[in-house]
Amino acid sequence: MKKRIVVLGASGSVGSQTVDVLIQHQDMFEVVALAVGQKVYFLEAYLDKYPLKYACVQLYDDYVRIKEKYPDTRFFYGDDGLISLTSLENIDMVCNCLQGFVGLLPTLNAIEHRCDIAISNKESLVAAGNIVMEKARLYKVNLIPVDSEHSAIFQTMRGNVRKDIKKLIITASGGAFRHLNRKQLEKVTKQDALKHPRWNMGAKITVDSATMMNKGFEVIEAHVLFDIPYQQIDVIMHPESIIHSMTEYSDKSVIAQLGVTDMRLPIQYALTFPRRIFNSSEELSLTELGALTFKSIDYERFPLLDLAYAVGYLGGNMPAILNGANETAVDLFLEDKISFLDIEKINFEVVRLGKEIYIESPTLEEIIASNDWAEKKVKEIINR
Numbered sequence: 001m002k003k004r005i006v007v008l009g010a011s012g013s014v015g016s017q018t019v020d021v022l023i024q025h026q027d028m029f030e031v032v033a034l035a036v037g038q039k040v041y042f043l044e045a046y047l048d049k050y051p052l053k054y055a056c057v058q059l060y061d062d063y064v065r066i067k068e069k070y071p072d073t074r075f076f077y078g079d080d081g082l083i084s085l086t087s088l089e090n091i092d093m094v095c096n097c098l099q100g101f102v103g104l105l106p107t108l109n110a111i112e113h114r115c116d117i118a119i120s121n122k123e124s125l126v127a128a129g130n131i132v133m134e135k136a137r138l139y140k141v142n143l144i145p146v147d148s149e150h151s152a153i154f155q156t157m158r159g160n161v162r163k164d165i166k167k168l169i170i171t172a173s174g175g176a177f178r179h180l181n182r183k184q185l186e187k188v189t190k191q192d193a194l195k196h197p198r199w200n201m202g203a204k205i206t207v208d209s210a211t212m213m214n215k216g217f218e219v220i221e222a223h224v225l226f227d228i229p230y231q232q233i234d235v236i237m238h239p240e241s242i243i244h245s246m247t248e249y250s251d252k253s254v255i256a257q258l259g260v261t262d263m264r265l266p267i268q269y270a271l272t273f274p275r276r277i278f279n280s281s282e283e284l285s286l287t288e289l290g291a292l293t294f295k296s297i298d299y300e301r302f303p304l305l306d307l308a309y310a311v312g313y314l315g316g317n318m319p320a321i322l323n324g325a326n327e328t329a330v331d332l333f334l335e336d337k338i339s340f341l342d343i344e345k346i347n348f349e350v351v352r353l354g355k356e357i358y359i360e361s362p363t364l365e366e367i368i369a370s371n372d373w374a375e376k377k378v379k380e381i382i383n384r
């Protein structure tokens with residue numbers, strides 16, 4: 001029996017690589033539905049080659065046009081369309097490769113439909129971690145991490161006893177500006193920020209890597225996914241990005257997962273878990289690499305990582321506020337409306353203001369309201 005798969009955010013960086021893996025292993029998987037945003041050409045290229053029962057696009061106009069062109073596929077559109085795709089019967093796994101807060105409701109809906117999720121949408125785990133994990137437990141749904149660090153931790157936890165974990169060690173490449181000091185950061189441009197030294201990813205996450213907000217979110221994501229206290233989650237600099245993360249146990253043994261920097265590895269593992277199968281990815285040659293290097297994090301150089309820990313400790317609706325602020329700030333940076341360092345300033349200020357609307361155990365509605373509140377605050381800050 002083939003595993004029946006739905007991919008949300010299929011035209012994005014992780015999404016398109018997920019589709020690659022699924023096409024390479026057509027003997028194991030049936031792609032039942034794909035959702036794309038505005039890159040409709042991606043969906044058309046797929047439909048020209050492969051059959052597809054269901055698909056979703058973001059805009060109504062695209063929906064009207066594409067459903068004429070491919071009458072054998074049933075189309076949906078918009079945020080409701082994502083809910084329709086995660087409500088389909090007989091699906092084995094939803095790959096949530098959406099980017100941003102928009103991924104939250106489809107995650108929750110897939111869980112309610114008792115469908116396992118390969119999750120690369122970290123924002124839904126950051127903003128509403130408790131709600132997502134509680135629901136996953138209630139419906140007995142597996143959330144398999146796709147983020148390379150969390151996939152590594154997930155793998156290094158297997159075959160061990162959870163309570164023996166001493167700490168999680170998340171590795172960080174340092175992003176595009178790891179060699180620059182704070183002064184030099186004042187002048188960096190959007191083009192500079194979009195050049196990641198190791199990973200080829202979408203624009204938002206590449207900027208988040210340069211600010212280290214991404215690593216901060218990964219700390220929160222690890223806390224949520226693995227239920228490990230923040231005091232037991234460390235981040236270290238590892239520029240080669242070969243060790244994807246590690247787990248240290250009470251006997252001080254450290255187990256690491258290594259691999260070339262190719263997102264198709266963690267994507268494929270999430271799809272085939274617990275099996276491991278062949279792929280066309282490069283082989284890791286440690287002798288060619290010669291050395292792996294490590295450094296401790298300079299939290300003054302990367303203050304957003306520090307902020308993520310602080311926000312994580314506070315919990316409640318604060319991660320949703322930070323996520324909302326950051327998403328809006330990064331959009332503004334990508335539209336050339338604010339500078340690189342403004343992203344930091346805005347995140348700090350919105351978190352400071354957010355403490356006034358702190359909610360310890362927010363409902364889903366309060367999480368959504370906190371995210372919207374943060375977005376509004378960012379706009380107020382830049383317009384004053």
Ligand code: MG
Pocket residue numbers: 147148149218
């Ligand atoms: Mg990552």
